[in-house]
Amino acid sequence: MSSQPFITFDHVTLRLPNRLILEDSSWRVRADEQWAILGPNGSGKTTLVRSLWGGVPLRSGKMAFDFLGSGSQDGDFPPLEAIGYVSLEMHQRLMEQEELQEEFRAYAEKEGEGTTAREVVFSGILASRPLRQEDERRLSEVAQMLDISPLLPRPIRSLSTGETRKIIIARALMKSPRLLILDEPFEGLDEKGRNILARSINGLMTGPMRVILVAHRLEEIIPNITHVLLVKGGRLFLQGPKDAVLTSENLSQLYGCSLRLGKDNGTYFLDYGEEENTPKELPGEYQEGPSEESEGLIEIRDTTVRYGDLVVLDRVNWAMGRGENWAILGPNGAGKSTLVKLILGENLQAYANPIFLFGQRKGSGESIWDIKKRIGVVSAELQVQYRKRISAFEVIASGFYDTIGLYQAPTSTQKEVVSRWVDFLDIKELAKEPFNQLSFGQRRMILLARAMVKSPVLLIADEPCHGLDVSNRIKILRVLEKIGRTNTRLLYITDRPEEILKCITHVMSLDRGKVVRQGRKEEVL
Amino acid sequence: MAKISFGGVVEDVVTREEFPLSKAQQVLKNERVAVLGYGVQGPGQSLNMRDNGIPVIVGQRKNTPSWDKALKDGWVPGQTLFPLEEASAKGTIIEYLLSDAGQKEFWPKLKPHLTEGKTLFFSHGFSITYRDLSGVIPPKNLDVILVAPKGSGLSLRRNFLEGSGINSSYAIFQDYSGKAKEKTLALGIAMGSGYLFPTTFENEVFSDLVGERGVLMGAIAGIMEAQYNELRKHGHSPSEAFNETVEEFTQSLIKLAAEKGMDWLYANCSTTAQRGALDWKGKFRDAVAPLFTRLYQRVADGTEAKIVLEKNTQPDYRQKLDAELAQMRNSEMWQAGEKVRELRPENWKKEA
Numbered sequence: 001m002s003s004q005p006f007i008t009f010d011h012v013t014l015r016l017p018n019r020l021i022l023e024d025s026s027w028r029v030r031a032d033e034q035w036a037i038l039g040p041n042g043s044g045k046t047t048l049v050r051s052l053w054g055g056v057p058l059r060s061g062k063m064a065f066d067f068l069g070s071g072s073q074d075g076d077f078p079p080l081e082a083i084g085y086v087s088l089e090m091h092q093r094l095m096e097q098e099e100l101q102e103e104f105r106a107y108a109e110k111e112g113e114g115t116t117a118r119e120v121v122f123s124g125i126l127a128s129r130p131l132r133q134e135d136e137r138r139l140s141e142v143a144q145m146l147d148i149s150p151l152l153p154r155p156i157r158s159l160s161t162g163e164t165r166k167i168i169i170a171r172a173l174m175k176s177p178r179l180l181i182l183d184e185p186f187e188g189l190d191e192k193g194r195n196i197l198a199r200s201i202n203g204l205m206t207g208p209m210r211v212i213l214v215a216h217r218l219e220e221i222i223p224n225i226t227h228v229l230l231v232k233g234g235r236l237f238l239q240g241p242k243d244a245v246l247t248s249e250n251l252s253q254l255y256g257c258s259l260r261l262g263k264d265n266g267t268y269f270l271d272y273g274e275e276e277n278t279p280k281e282l283p284g285e286y287q288e289g290p291s292e293e294s295e296g297l298i299e300i301r302d303t304t305v306r307y308g309d310l311v312v313l314d315r316v317n318w319a320m321g322r323g324e325n326w327a328i329l330g331p332n333g334a335g336k337s338t339l340v341k342l343i344l345g346e347n348l349q350a351y352a353n354p355i356f357l358f359g360q361r362k363g364s365g366e367s368i369w370d371i372k373k374r375i376g377v378v379s380a381e382l383q384v385q386y387r388k389r390i391s392a393f394e395v396i397a398s399g400f401y402d403t404i405g406l407y408q409a410p411t412s413t414q415k416e417v418v419s420r421w422v423d424f425l426d427i428k429e430l431a432k433e434p435f436n437q438l439s440f441g442q443r444r445m446i447l448l449a450r451a452m453v454k455s456p457v458l459l460i461a462d463e464p465c466h467g468l469d470v471s472n473r474i475k476i477l478r479v480l481e482k483i484g485r486t487n488t489r490l491l492y493i494t495d496r497p498e499e500i501l502k503c504i505t506h507v508m509s510l511d512r513g514k515v516v517r518q519g520r521k522e523e524v525l
Numbered sequence: 526m527a528k529i530s531f532g533g534v535v536e537d538v539v540t541r542e543e544f545p546l547s548k549a550q551q552v553l554k555n556e557r558v559a560v561l562g563y564g565v566q567g568p569g570q571s572l573n574m575r576d577n578g579i580p581v582i583v584g585q586r587k588n589t590p591s592w593d594k595a596l597k598d599g600w601v602p603g604q605t606l607f608p609l610e611e612a613s614a615k616g617t618i619i620e621y622l623l624s625d626a627g628q629k630e631f632w633p634k635l636k637p638h639l640t641e642g643k644t645l646f647f648s649h650g651f652s653i654t655y656r657d658l659s660g661v662i663p664p665k666n667l668d669v670i671l672v673a674p675k676g677s678g679l680s681l682r683r684n685f686l687e688g689s690g691i692n693s694s695y696a697i698f699q700d701y702s703g704k705a706k707e708k709t710l711a712l713g714i715a716m717g718s719g720y721l722f723p724t725t726f727e728n729e730v731f732s733d734l735v736g737e738r739g740v741l742m743g744a745i746a747g748i749m750e751a752q753y754n755e756l757r758k759h760g761h762s763p764s765e766a767f768n769e770t771v772e773e774f775t776q777s778l779i780k781l782a783a784e785k786g787m788d789w790l791y792a793n794c795s796t797t798a799q800r801g802a803l804d805w806k807g808k809f810r811d812a813v814a815p816l817f818t819r820l821y822q823r824v825a826d827g828t829e830a831k832i833v834l835e836k837n838t839q840p841d842y843r844q845k846l847d848a849e850l851a852q853m854r855n856s857e858m859w860q861a862g863e864k865v866r867e868l869r870p871e872n873w874k875k876e877a
Contacts, residue, residue: 348599403688
């Protein structure tokens with residue numbers, strides 16, 4: 001049994017809408033192996049795992065799902081109940097579906113909150129069969145394992161990115177699938193959530209379930225993973241037992257930058273090494289803007305946000321002064337995203353609280369465009385919202401107007417500024433591509449450029465590394481480090497204290513809607 | 526105002542480049558817009574205006590789901606959220622966004638608050654055009670204006686947040702202040718219109734009522750039924766008849782027509798389809814033209830409006846309506862449609 005084939009790729013070539021990918025790939029997964037897949041953003045990892053359930057057309061070659069047994073035919077994909085699937089794209093698809101549902105409700109003039117998290121968790125099973133009695137029991141097991149019971153009755157749209165990720169994982173686990181495909185399941189989870197998930201998956205691997213884990217961080221290669229596949233530039237780069245594949249040399253080659261692999265207590269980690277010798281200079285400021293700072297940038301007084309009985313922010317007092325760069329720390333559901341949305345005007349309860357932005361009280365005659373003009377945003381949330389069929393270049397240019405989509409022709413000066421950011425971030429080859437066809441990580445870099453073209457007074461980076469590979473992570477953190485030393489102030493949201501930048505001067509730590517601590521960085525941390 | 530030729534007929538269109546937000550803010554800075562009704566159009570218009578820095582309050586009946594929604598949306602009771610009458614008293618511009626029936630009912634309570642110099646605003650011409658039926662006869666000493674966004678409240682809001690806009694029509698029924706037009710355009714821009722084109726209260730409601738009785742809903746469903754029945758009479762299966770009548774239209778042709786126009790569709794289809802469609806288009810037009818003449822007449826003389834208001838007050842109307850709707854829902858054609866939709870590839874290849 002142990003060395004039986006489980007999945008076999010025999011000279012497989014896959015087809016994307018505009019090109020072929022993973023050409024002539026052969027890959028062999030045996031029944032006693034648990035695989036992790038690593039590779040840069042846009043290398044084809046997600047395409048590879050999507051092909052496992054028939055989500056990407058096969059151009060040539062053969063895929064065999066040996067684990068289906070003798071009853072299956074050549075060319076059969078595993079039945080849906082045999083596969084659990086988790087990916088970052090699913091969050092986006094879920095939101096698209098919810099928006100459509102919202103249109104139906106609006107047309108029919110029906111009030112309602114939309115699909116609950118519980119319904120989403122069940123939807124994975126319901127895609128292939130009717131509900132059974134034991135499903136309820138399974139739900140309580142899964143909910144307990146992932147610590148999500150309080151989330152289940154809530155509308156899916158009201159959950160934070162991390163909370164939504166947990167729901168999508170629960171949806172996959174509900175099936176007790178034979179094959180569990182986890183495409184970056186840890187992204188967006190807080191430390192506690194990551195530990196719970198790592199422990200759960202590690203445990204599940206000792207049972208009949210086989211796991212294919214797509215990861216961006218070496219510490220996510222949990223102990224029971226036995227084999228690693230490296231994917232680079234749309235090709236399989238290297239595959240084999242993890243200790244043979246995971247070396248500093250291989251990983252440096254994979255990501256195209258100098259990396260040192262370490263191992264501590266069975267957990268891998270990567271050392272980024274020193275900053276490159278000749279750091280590029282940030283593109284110059286587009287306008288005089290950032291010098292017109294008022295006394296305070298943001299002041300939030302005694303602010304509470306609630307939805308019925310649910311209190312999301314509880315009497316928060318916080319002020320961000322001139323010359324300060326803040327990090328906001330906190331686990332999933334702490335209220336970090338809500339705080340950001342109050343500032344951006346996306347949370348409408350900003351009008352019901354004493355909030356001062358750039359010296360002016362919210363709701364005192366300013367428009368959200370006056371506010372947006374001074375703020376650049378890069379976030380996972382924005383990325384989910386930004387679904388337009390325009391080129392990446394145009395997406396960047398839309399930063400001048402703070403629009404989603406481009407509704408005005410950019411001036412030649414603006415185009416010039418866009419080009420300078422494109423050069424600076426080394427994303428020239430992406431700029432002409434349709435934005436929605438770029439990979440998750442590539443889109444993030446485009447949105448960073450979009451946030452920066454107007455030289456904002458304030459840059460809000462809400463989990464900017466979420467979904468990024470190590471080289472992009474290094475890149476974005478280094479760029480943010482530089483931005484923090486210009487006239488643009490930084491508000492940096494993360495749940496990873498180790499990723500707090502040097503340029504950060506102040507830290508606020510939130511938990512369950514309340515401020516736990518705030519002040520100068522060295523005092524809080 | 527931009528003069529734009531629509532197929533050779535020149536119309537005046539006001540864009541937000543010509544009438545920027547800053548101008549709208551200036552025009553409305555001493556006003557207080559009271560949006561009455563937080564139902565369909567209310568949220569989109571009030572939220573957009575508030576986000577554009579316009580002084581807005583909301584009027585809504587207490588202890589309703591819409592009141593709770595207003596709370597979630599950051600409206601503060603006693604400051605920016607009031608019961609209907611209180612909001613009517615406090616507002617200088619009254620946005621009357623209750624349903625057609627709701628407007629008739631609340632009118633006696635609104636009227637005392639319509640003091641000299643205030644502005645009465647509508648997003649639909651119904652109550653004013655059919656004022657003999659609705660009783661909505663505004664005093665002479667105020668401005669009565671209209672802006673009708675050409676989309677749902679939801680799309681008005683979504684487009685606004687993305688930074689695009691929605692097109693709207695505008696009209697002036699009474700210009701007491703001499704500044705009615707300026708106010709109308711300011712409100713139109715402030716609520717998130719990308720451009721505005723002029724109409725009258727009558728034209729707005731006539732075209733709306735004709736449209737939904739005609740091509741948008743009434744005529745289209747009628748034509749579909751006729752073709753489906755004919756195909757069935759000759760032994761075509763339900764799935765074939767439905768596919769050739771509805772599915773192909775909604776799943777592919779209408780999307781192409783939306784992007785390129787029906788003329789492009791005609792110019793680029795197969796020669797068989799092309800010859801036939803050109804030959805039959807005129808016959809269909811001529812066959813239904815008398816119906817449209819009658820329809821327009823009945824809309825214009827108030828017959829259609831009268832039916833709506835009368836039916837809605839009959840105690841057993843709800844019951845009769847349900848039976849009518851059930852008959853349509855249970856018809857072979859729409860039952861076949863449900864199955865055809867289930868069989869669409871995207872619905873059977875469920876994603877993992």
